[in-house]
Amino acid sequence: MTTDADVAYETKTVRAVRGMESRTIKKWEADGWKLVAQTHGKVQTELTFRRPKPKSRQLLWIIGGGAFALILATIIAFGVLSERNAETAVSAAPVSSESTSEPSAEPSPEPDEVTPSAEPQPEPLVLTPANSPELAALLVLTDYCAPEVAAFAAAHSGQTISFPGYIGAMAPHDGATTRYDFLIGAGDFSESSAPGPAFQFRDVNATNDLQWVGAVPDSIGVGTNLSVTAQVDRYEQSSCLFLLEPVGTAVR
Known part of the structure; x- marks a missing residue:
């Protein structure tokens, strides 16, 4: 064995x-x-x-x-x-990409979104007696408390209007020494007629707040004729005052 x-x-x-x-x-x-x-x-x-x-x-x-x-x-x-x-x-056999390739650590980035180019927006239209029959009719009203005044203020709140006007009255605002309430009439100053609404610049000083265009006048007062460009604020039913915010004021 x-x-x-x-x-x-x-x-x-x-x-x-x-x-x-x-x-x-x-x-x-x-x-x-x-x-x-x-x-x-x-x-x-x-x-x-x-x-x-x-x-x-x-x-x-x-x-x-x-x-x-x-x-x-x-x-x-x-x-x-x-x-x-x-x-x-x-060794010659092709290697399957599914079995050998490791998954990407990070997801492939999403393609950038293409933001459509915004079309240029037209400048807001400034209403004048020449391009707005409604404003032209408003400026020749004989009753500043007429319902058309309230309707115009409501319809065009925030819009800009431009018209020839004048200072019809001015008084210190609540007793202030440098701030005033200006009553603005439509057209040229006249002691015999005052057509249109009773526009008002309320609680403004006579220099910066009026947004003077061109040379600042040495002095202003009742009867000064102006070129008025202002933003529609609101209409006060109790006083029939049509409040405006100055955008550009020039002596004419």
Whole structure:
């Protein structure tokens, strides 16, 4: 009876492409080799086989002669070529982008939104007696408390109007020494007639608040004719005063 200690072994290391290990093992086991170890790499697996050494290699050569050696060499060469062909096929095969590509760490940026260019907005129309029949009719009213005055103020609140006018009266605002309430009439100053609404600049000083256009006059007072450009504020029903906010004032 013999033990492993009495038997001499020969070993062989073979490389197989990953996934084809069982095929390679089966081939070498058919030749009498026994798998004793395998080491996995990224592309290949290293397989280690062993088998008992023949008792007399000289006897094998005598029995088999050169033909046996040629057959054995052919088998080994065929195995090596098969493994190389398999390895070449794996390296040449296209790698799926779905399985190997890592997902992007950041989402691709959204395309910039194209903001349509805004069309230039027309300048707000300044109402004058020439371009607004409604304003022209307002300026020749004989009753400054007429319902047309309230209607015009409500319809054009915040709009700018421009017309020839004059200072019909001025008084300190609530007893102030530098702030005044100016009563503005339509057209030229006259002691006998006062058509149009009772326009008023309320609580303004005679310099900055009137928004002078051109040279600032040395003095103003009742009877001074003006070119008035102002923003419509509101109409006071109780006093029939039509309040305006000065935008531009010029002496004419």
